[in-house]
Amino acid sequence: MATKRDVRILLVGDVGVGKTSLILSLVSEEFAEDVPSKAEEITIPADVTPEKVPTHIVDYSAHDQDDNVLEEEMAKASVLCVVYSVVDEDSIQRLTTHWLPYIRRTLGDDHHTPVILVGNKVDQTDYPTLESILPIMNDYAEVETCVECSARTLKNISEVFYYAQKAVLHPTAPVYNAEEKELTPLCRRALTRIFKICDKDNDNVLNDEEVNAFQQKCFNAPLHHQALEDVKAIVHKHTSEGIINDGISLKGFLFLHTLFIQKGRHETTWTVLRKFGYDEHLALTKDFIAPKVQIGTGSTTEISHNGLEFLTTLFQKYDEDYDGCLSPPELKNLFSTCPIMPWGPDVNNTVCTNPQGWISLKGYLAQWTLTTLLDLPRTLEYLAYLGYHYDHETQLTAIHVTRDKKIDLEKRQTTRNVFRCHVLGGKSVGKTAFLQGLLHRNLRYVATLNREHLSSFTINTVQVYGQEKHLMLHEVDVGMSDMLTPTELDCDVACLLYDVTNPRSFEFCAKMYLKLFIDSKIPTLIVACKAEHPEIRQDYEMTPAQFCNHYKLPPPQLFTCIDKVNNDVYVKLATMAAYPNLKRLVHMLLVHQRPLWLEDQLRHLRNIFTDENKLYIQIGLGIAVLTGFSFLSYKLYRSVR
C-alpha cells in the first residue's frame, strides 16, 4: 500500500462507464471522444495537488487486464474510485452486486482502503441520482463519499480526485461516527489530550492567548480577533457550557471539531491531530514517541536544562494547591495525557516525598532522572505524551548524553550529574534501610511501609563539593556464587554492606569484593550497618578494618538509621563516584607543601572523611584540588615530573 505521503488512486468499474475519459479529462481539461481502453499511469507532482502530496492515478480496463492484475492493483491502491454511469442502471446495480463485495473479498472485510463512488455522465440526465446511492454508504462503511460528475462537461472532475486524495489523507472513519453523528471515542481521547496540553494554566478552558498559541502551532498563524469572537459565538450558541469565562471549554473544543467534520472540513481536525503526532489510525507515530538516538558505550543519559524546565513547569501546572507536592489526584491528572499511569506506589519509595508520602518536586525530578538513566526510551515516550513537542521540535532536546566515561577518567574530571551505586550485601544486613536512608527516612518510618511497595532503587540529590549531584542506589540481588555480567556490574561506585551484629555477614562483602570488584576500576566502600550496636567479631580471616587496609579501600563506614540518618555515607559514595581515580594524583600532591588556601577545603574533607585512614584523607585532598583548583593540580603534576 502507498504511504500517506503518496496517494495512489485506482479507478475501477464496469466497461464503458467512462473511467479512461475521466482521467483524460482531468489531465487535458477537455473531453476527448476517442480514448484508449486504458490510460497510462499518471503521476501528479506534489506541488500541483491541493494537499501537496504526489498523487498517482491508475486506470483499469477489463479489455486489457485480468482479475489477478486488478486485485494486485487494488492492494497497491490507497483509495479506490468505483465508477458507474448515472444513466446505466446496470452499472449502479453492479456496485452492490459486484464491486463492493468484490473489493471486500480482495482486501479483507476490515480493510482500511477508502472507497469513493463516482457517478459519471451526469450531462445525460436532468435528475439527481444520488438518492439511490446514499443507502449504499450506510451499508458499506468503507465508502467515504459519493460524487457525481461528467467527463464530457468536466463537471466535478477535479473534485473527484480531490475527494479521493482527501479520503486518504483525512479519512472520516477514524475520527467520526457518521451513524451516531459524533466523534469516535479515539478521536475524543486524542482531542482531549490536545486540549489539556494547550490549557497551559490548567483552568480547563482555553483563553484567547491559549487559543492563539494553538492556532499558531497548528496553522502557523493566529486567529484574527474578530474570527476568534465569531468562533466563540458559534460555540456559545450551540453548546451549553461550551464557553466558560470567555474561554473555550473542552466541551466547546470537541463541539468545534464535530462541526468541522460535519461541514466536510475534516482536514482542519486532521491537521490538528497530525501536529500532535497522530497517524491515520489515531495512534501516535513511532517517530513521535520513539525518535532514534545513538548512545555510545560509556555514555549515560541525563535530563537537559530544557527537559528540566519542561518537567518543572508541568509539575507546577498540576500542583493545584501549590503545596510543592503532588497529591494522588494531582499526580493522576499530570499523567492524564498518557495512555497509562506510569508510576506505581513503588515510586513513592524510590524518591523523596512529604511526610504523607506524596512526591515532592525534588522527588519528581529525581524519578525522571532515574528513568532517563535506566530507560531512556521510556522518558522520550512520556515526554511525547506529556506534550513536550508543543514548545519544542523534538524531545531529544530534553536529553543530555554524557561523554564516554573513559574520557572523564583520562581528563580526571566529569561533567556528569547522575551516578549509580550498586548496593550489595547478604540477607538481612540492612540493604533496604540503607537505600531508604538516602531519602532521609529512618528505620521507624521504613517499618510503616508496605513491603510490596518498596523498590530496589532509590535516588536523591547529594552535595559533592557544593555541587548538586544525583546519587542512585541500586540494591543488586546477587548470591555468594553468582557472577554479574559486565552490564550488570556497570556502576560508578559499589557499596558492600555487612551487619555488625552478624558474625557471618562480612564474609559476603569480602568474597564479593574479591570476586567482582578487585580487578575493576569501580571504587568500593564497605559499610558496617546497624552500628548503634557494639561490633562483634566477624568469622573471617581478617577484620573488616584489616581487609580494607590490605586492599587499600577506605575503612568501613559506620552506618545506623535507627533514628536520624546521617547523610555522610551517601556524600562519600557520590564523591567516590564522581572522582574515581584519585589515588595516583594524591601521592604526587603530597610530596609538596600545601598552599594555605587549601586548608579550608581540607578541613571540610576531614569532616566528611572522619576516619583515621591516611590514604583516604589523601584521596580527599586530591578531590579538593580537582574540584576547585584544577589548574593548580596541573602545575603540581608538572613539577612532580
Ligand SMILES: Nc1nc2c(ncn2[C@@H]2O[C@H](COP(=O)(O)OP(=O)(O)OP(=O)(O)O)[C@@H](O)[C@H]2O)c(=O)[nH]1
Ligand atoms: N455523455 C458522456 N459520455 C461519456 C462521459 N464519459 C465517457 N463517456 C463516453 O462513454 C464511453 C466509454 O468511455 P471510456 O472512458 O472508454 O470508459 P471506460 O470506463 O474507460 O471503459 P472500459 O475501458 O471499457 O472499461 C465513451 O464513448 C465515452 O466517450 C461523460 O461524462 N458523458
Ligand SMILES: [Ca+2]
Ligand atoms: Ca477504459
Ligand SMILES: [Ca+2]
Ligand atoms: Ca487555560
